[in-house]
Amino acid sequence: MANFDALVNSISKLNIENMYGEDFQQTWTKSDDELNATLQVADALRNLRERNISTRVFDSGLAISIFRDNSTRTRFSFSSACNMLGLAIQDLDEKKSQIAHGETVRETATMISFMADVIGIRDDMYIGKGTAYMNEVINAVKESNRDGILEQRPNLVDLQDDEDHPTQALADLGHIIHEFGGVENIKGKKIVMSWAYSPSYGKPLSVAQAIIGLMTRYGMDVTLAHPDGYEVMPEIEEIAKKNAAKSGGKFTKTNDMKAAFKDADVIYCKSWAPFKAMEERTDLYGKGDFDGIDKLEQELLAQNAEHKDWACTEDMMKLTKEGKALYMHPLPADITGVSAEEGEVDASVFDRYRDELYKQASFKPYMIAAMIFLSKFKDPAKVLKELEARGTQRHEFK
Amino acid sequence: MANFDALVNSISKLNIENMYGEDFQQTWTKSDDELNATLQVADALRNLRERNISTRVFDSGLAISIFRDNSTRTRFSFSSACNMLGLAIQDLDEKKSQIAHGETVRETATMISFMADVIGIRDDMYIGKGTAYMNEVINAVKESNRDGILEQRPNLVDLQDDEDHPTQALADLGHIIHEFGGVENIKGKKIVMSWAYSPSYGKPLSVAQAIIGLMTRYGMDVTLAHPDGYEVMPEIEEIAKKNAAKSGGKFTKTNDMKAAFKDADVIYCKSWAPFKAMEERTDLYGKGDFDGIDKLEQELLAQNAEHKDWACTEDMMKLTKEGKALYMHPLPADITGVSAEEGEVDASVFDRYRDELYKQASFKPYMIAAMIFLSKFKDPAKVLKELEARGTQRHEFK
Amino acid sequence: MANFDALVNSISKLNIENMYGEDFQQTWTKSDDELNATLQVADALRNLRERNISTRVFDSGLAISIFRDNSTRTRFSFSSACNMLGLAIQDLDEKKSQIAHGETVRETATMISFMADVIGIRDDMYIGKGTAYMNEVINAVKESNRDGILEQRPNLVDLQDDEDHPTQALADLGHIIHEFGGVENIKGKKIVMSWAYSPSYGKPLSVAQAIIGLMTRYGMDVTLAHPDGYEVMPEIEEIAKKNAAKSGGKFTKTNDMKAAFKDADVIYCKSWAPFKAMEERTDLYGKGDFDGIDKLEQELLAQNAEHKDWACTEDMMKLTKEGKALYMHPLPADITGVSAEEGEVDASVFDRYRDELYKQASFKPYMIAAMIFLSKFKDPAKVLKELEARGTQRHEFK
Structure with a gap:
């Protein structure tokens, strides 16, 4: 062949x-x-x-x-x-x-x-x-x-x-390349790695970091979007910046989800815990301070609940390139009205991209x-x- | 070969x-x-x-x-x-x-x-x-x-x-065919699928239903025996009836264990829970009514205890064809005096058929x-x- | 080859x-x-x-x-x-x-x-x-x-x-044979199977018994050393004696750890529970006497604690043949200051023999x-x- x-x-x-x-x-x-x-x-x-x-x-x-x-x-x-x-x-x-x-x-x-x-x-x-x-x-x-x-x-x-989550990010990249018909076609394409609200607490940062760390290598126009307080590890941002500079891509950060979605070719939208909170949790765990961990968890859940508007809704998707950006998620997603009362993504958005999401996973x-x-x-x-x-x-x- | x-x-x-x-x-x-x-x-x-x-x-x-x-x-x-x-x-x-x-x-x-x-x-x-x-x-x-x-x-x-329990019923059928020396020899042979007492509660109906649903296909004379109140699903009985009509076999129901055993060629004898109770349990489970499930369980155990005489005893086996019917069970059995104070089968019956029971399982x-x-x-x-x-x-x- | x-x-x-x-x-x-x-x-x-x-x-x-x-x-x-x-x-x-x-x-x-x-x-x-x-x-x-x-x-x-622990003892023997350059070279070599203190309770006797039961077959000079009260099963000692007599080896017992280590070629040093206590525990378990088991455990831990000086220390190793006996353990070991406050072996001894210990396991x-x-x-x-x-x-x- x-x-x-x-x-x-x-x-x-x-x-x-x-x-x-x-x-x-x-x-x-x-x-x-x-x-x-x-x-x-x-x-x-x-x-x-x-x-x-x-x-x-x-x-x-x-x-x-x-x-x-x-x-x-x-x-x-x-x-x-x-x-x-x-x-x-x-x-x-x-x-x-x-x-x-x-x-x-x-x-x-x-x-x-x-x-x-x-x-x-x-x-x-x-x-x-x-x-x-x-x-x-x-x-x-x-x-x-x-x-x-x-x-x-x-x-x-x-x-x-x-x-990092290298097997996930490379599978994701494989999917993007196939969707856009070749690695040569993804240069300059805008991908948004956006935080999204989920009722659960403490999801790993590694997917978000994996995406900004990898897609910047391939000349993509990478936007990291999250509410204030949900920063990822500064070292990984540094990597993304250097990658973008070298590959001719871009790495942008914003706390404005709408600005991020504007004209995007690819939307990757999921919840993660703030890096600093995760660091604190690790310290508390190391000290065996389980009351401290419980308290931290309550604080994080309260902080989370302030950002329920960070969701990949139909309205948000309309902001993307021709309203047709490729929607991606590592799965399982917290789908509003399905797997969560309020979640990361509208059910109708998720359903429309279901086949693509499963293909993404197949890599x-x-x-x-x-x-x-x-x-x-x-x-x-x-x-x-x-x-x-x-x-x-x-x-x-x- | x-x-x-x-x-x-x-x-x-x-x-x-x-x-x-x-x-x-x-x-x-x-x-x-x-x-x-x-x-x-x-x-x-x-x-x-x-x-x-x-x-x-x-x-x-x-x-x-x-x-x-x-x-x-x-x-x-x-x-x-x-x-x-x-x-x-x-x-x-x-x-x-x-x-x-x-x-x-x-x-x-x-x-x-x-x-x-x-x-x-x-x-x-x-x-x-x-x-x-x-x-x-x-x-x-x-x-x-x-x-x-x-x-x-x-x-x-x-x-x-x-x-249904298709792999079990087909293994059982394979065993019967081998014991009787060919599929052509099982036509008209009487097989009894009988309820039996077990101290445990809520065993699935699927073996009993699998047996009446399959053996009627092969022209066997199938008798379903159980105490009043231990009915299986009516849809499956309907299937058994139609199968028997088509294959030239028989499908009979009785609440009289002795009548069932009379002249039987094969005895299949095990406990199951009443279909209606299982349905109720499923409903209670769906509602999260665990007190209701406990109460139902107590009722079922009390109902069960009224039928301790439903056991495959030596006396019962004597009623079968020349006292030598093939005894079958999907295993593990509740053996009286061995794995249960009072159970589904006499220890001496079980022991006499042990090799056949294990061969049955080997299919x-x-x-x-x-x-x-x-x-x-x-x-x-x-x-x-x-x-x-x-x-x-x-x-x-x- | x-x-x-x-x-x-x-x-x-x-x-x-x-x-x-x-x-x-x-x-x-x-x-x-x-x-x-x-x-x-x-x-x-x-x-x-x-x-x-x-x-x-x-x-x-x-x-x-x-x-x-x-x-x-x-x-x-x-x-x-x-x-x-x-x-x-x-x-x-x-x-x-x-x-x-x-x-x-x-x-x-x-x-x-x-x-x-x-x-x-x-x-x-x-x-x-x-x-x-x-x-x-x-x-x-x-x-x-x-x-x-x-x-x-x-x-x-x-x-x-x-x-017995036959796969362990044979792996150990394979290791000894390879370390000494051939089965013909291990005849007459002194191997010490010594009890050692561990803070945990009730380790099996089978390794100790496996070693004395196997190494005596190969003409080794086998010394079993343990504090009074930590006897192994008398039947296995009997086997060791007979093996030694037949193979031209030796089987000696002692309650003096230092005497045992003197001029040894191989040191095998680990904790085990006293046979009689294990037998008692089995009886208590059979009777479902869990209070009795707890009480026995407390007694055994107290008895254990009296023998913290039974450890494979650097000083002890100096007593062996040129201070260079092969140190063996089935792993994991209770290493003093590492995996236990006080344990079976000094960290420096364990570290010096780490490669050999892992090779031992590889058999x-x-x-x-x-x-x-x-x-x-x-x-x-x-x-x-x-x-x-x-x-x-x-x-x-x-």
């Missing part, structure tokens, strides 16, 4: 030698070529699968999942990605394990990794903790591999941390598979071609 | 084109040919496995399990069936997931299905809910497949709903595998032959 | 025909050849894996895990072992299952085993219970296989019982895989050679 050949050809020209044997954490730690490789390998794997050609590159092997927060979507995306490459999942359920019993991260990471090819971690609940934990795990398995304890080094896939398993694939093969373009030539049918009989 | 060839030959002649790409819900939604195909494919897969010939038809792929009620047997049967076809299981644990957070069924069904080939669901607790939920899931994945969101449509296997993984197989291949007879010809050893070395 | 050929050659000469189709329980039920075969097959499988040669011997198949005690290490070891042989795991989670509902072990064992190739069980909490339960499971599946209910007989791997998945392998093949040496000749790459592309 022409499309597949073009993808393979493009991948073969990218400078991605540093991905081999390495981990996938925040997108801002990756080069442009590395991000493009991820997007293109994802497309190539999807192309093979659509032709019922097996993408199984492992005869056997284990992928470990560690979810420090509940998860359906991410769990199934990770499972799907691993399964299509031939890896079986073993979940580390920290409630069933002995980790709490004073065990160090290095020890556990090593003990579970004797035959692990991949480790997927989601740890997004406390500012300053998720990435730190993932780094500990990475260092642990590197060290154990270097010291001859682990025969192979499992590569980490960051399934959401306290700062995630492929992004995870691409991240694993790129960490495992020195010459991924060659392996993709070999998979096509091997031609094993996934579904073996007709 | 002659047996295998005969099976394949027979399957090739059945009109089963509507099974391809479809789901397996209640047996009464399937044609005679479709039920026969399920029985015969199950036998053929078992035959291959007994000869250590791999039945793996998927190189990779996911099967999703959703158990809305605790389950050991069904969980392992589903796992076994999927494993023998090459699918890995990913369980949707609703306690660990975000489903409760106001998410619609359509959304969750789509989110977990991006790479799903099969979805197995057990949902039998509330009248009017299980089948409705499964239909929602089916419609969701159909729609998402039609709209280009899902690349493939996962097929549903109904692992027990509020009305279930094969029925599930057959249902999946038939949903995945247009020409299942051809694929079975190809599997034999491929001859891959499951256990690869000698 | 020379090493691989030598291993295969050695395995081919061992008298191991009784392992085929059988289970792996306590090491003292196995012959010397059978233990040596386990060690050597583990090495051979590791050798293949290190050369990226697939050890997948099953095209499909299920391994069942039953963990009646929390477990991370053992769960991952079992998963890894099964995965490298081609088996998928299905866990029997007794909390999610219906086992508690008056079901017999025979019934459950059969119901979950219709397609099971292996059953791994950890059940170490109550004296006299774990092995008894495993025997029940073994007898159940044997009987069901003999009676034509199970098409194959799943073989049991004892992942820790109330008396466990291979031991489990070897146990399964030996139960499944009549001529394991031949199958190993065939695996090498087949040469399937585990990680399929370069």
Whole structure:
């Protein structure tokens, strides 16, 4: 297939030698070529699968999942990605394990990794903790591999941390590229990452940060909109600014939702907790001050309730480019009158974009598979071609 | 093997084109040919496995399990069936997931299905809910497949709903056919589906309904026996009546356990809750009236306790054909003096039929595998032959 | 590879025909050849894996895990072992299952085993219970296989019982053999199995018993050291004595930790509960006397606290052979100042041996895989050679 050949050809020209044997954490730690490789390998794997050609590159092997927060979507995306490459999942359920019993991260990471090819971690609940934990795990398995304890080094896939949500943002980017008919068409397009009211409290900042941190790389005109007091981490804003300067895009901040929506091509609209409050919560948690956490929660809910007008309504959508901006959400959304009395989005807006929202989500398993694939093969373009030539049918009989 | 060839030959002649790409819900939604195909494919897969010939038809792929009620047997049967076809299981644990957070069924069904080939669901607790939920899931994945969101449509296997228990009833039928030496020998044989006392409360009606709904299809002389007040759903009785009329079988109801057992060839004897009470419970549950549920439970337990004489005792078994009817139970049984002070069956009866009971259970993984197989291949007879010809050893070395 | 050929050659000469189709329980039920075969097959499988040669011997198949005690290490070891042989795991989670509902072990064992190739069980909490339960499971599946209910007989791997911990002890032995450069070099070496203080209560005796029961087989000079009152089971001491007499090794007991450490080559130092107290706890548990259990626990903790000087300190290590004995622990350890205020071992000692400790743990998945392998093949040496000749790459592309 022409499309597949073009993808393979493009991948073969990218400078991605540093991905081999390495981990996938925040997108801002990756080069442009590395991000493009991820997007293109994802497309190539999807192309093979659509032709019922097996993408199984492992005869056997284990992928470990560690979810420090509940998860359906991410769990199934990770499972799907691993399964299509031939890896079986073993979940580390920290409630069933002995980790709490004073065990160090290095020890556990090593003990579970004797035959692990991949480790997927989601740890997004406390500012300053998720990435730190993932780094500990990475260092642990590197060290154990270097010291001859682990025969192979499992590569980490960051399934959401306290700062970034790389698999989500890349899936989102893949979706935008497909909707606009190619990466060359998204340059200059206006995307709004807007805060929205939700009755729940303390949603992670990582999606918002992931979006401004990634879309600015691709020359998009990125507007971050939120009420005063809902600032994201200043370091990530700094990254967005630098990215925009380098890519020829824009990064703008506003507390005016309407101004933000004006002429937008893409609307990404969801609730998050203020960064400073999350930081405070992490401190209180560290001190074991649970009364303080309760008090903080009450304050945040009260603060939240002052901004119920921050919603993606039909009227707001009319402000966008021809009233037809692409509406995006990582799901599940708090839909007004459906899943919440007052929520992030009008039911009619959500319904009109339902198919697009689900397509957006469909990119995630492929992004995870691409991240694993790129960490495992020195010459991924060659392996993709070999998979096509091997031609094993996934579904073996007709 | 002659047996295998005969099976394949027979399957090739059945009109089963509507099974391809479809789901397996209640047996009464399937044609005679479709039920026969399920029985015969199950036998053929078992035959291959007994000869250590791999039945793996998927190189990779996911099967999703959703158990809305605790389950050991069904969980392992589903796992076994999927494993023998090459699918890995990913369980949707609703306690660990975000489903409760106001998410619609359509959304969750789509989110977990991006790479799903099969979805197995057990949902039998509330009248009017299980089948409705499964239909929602089916419609969701159909729609998402039609709209280009899902690349493939996962097929549903109904692992027990509020009305029927198709994998159980077909496994039971497979067992009866094997015990009587062929499907042609069960016509006219008397099977009693009898209520029996159990100290527990609120067991599903679906096994009883599954048995009368299926065995009447095969020309059996089916007697439904229970104390007054333990009626099953009238719609299912209606189905049983029509089936019997069409197949040349019989469907009789009685409140007299002894009359029922008289000259029976097969005794199927287990507790269930009265349909009307289950309906009431569902209503109370819907209203959140938990005091009402407690009160209802007390009433049901009192009502139950009036019928302790409904048990499959040695004396009762003596009434059956030559005192040697085949005793059946879906397990686990409440055995008098063993697992309950007073229960559904005498320990000596249960012990005498233990091997048969376990053989009965052994059919279930094969029925599930057959249902999946038939949903995945247009020409299942051809694929079975190809599997034999491929001859891959499951256990690869000698 | 020379090493691989030598291993295969050695395995081919061992008298191991009784392992085929059988289970792996306590090491003292196995012959010397059978233990040596386990060690050597583990090495051979590791050798293949290190050369990226697939050890997948099953095209499909299920391994069942039953963990009646929390477990991370053992769960991952079992998963890894099964995965490298081609088996998928299905866990029997007794909390999610219906086992508690008056079901017999025979019934459950059969119901979950219709397609099971292996059953791994950890059940170490109550004296006299774990092995008894495993025997029940073994007898159940044997009987069901003999009676034509199970098409194959799943073989049991004892992942820790109330008396022995065979996968741990064999992994430990593998580690010692590798550290000393060959099985011929460990004869006469002094290994100390010493009790150590831990603030937690009621750790199983099975590791201590496993070590004295196994290392005495290999001609080692085994010293069991513990405070008065921390006796292990007399039957196991008896086994150790007999083993030592037969192998030309030694088995000594002492209540003097310093005397024990004197000139030791290997130090194995961990906490356990006194056997008699464990027996009492089992009795109290049987009677449902939970006040009694609480009282016993308080007594044991008080008794424990009298022996805080039993720790593997730097000073103690200086007493060993050239101050350089190999320090071992099954992990996780209670490290003084790290995972416990006062614990089993000084942090500096633990840190110095960290790599060795992790290498020790790395043997466990291979031991489990070897146990399964030996139960499944009549001529394991031949199958190993065939695996090498087949040469399937585990990680399929370069």
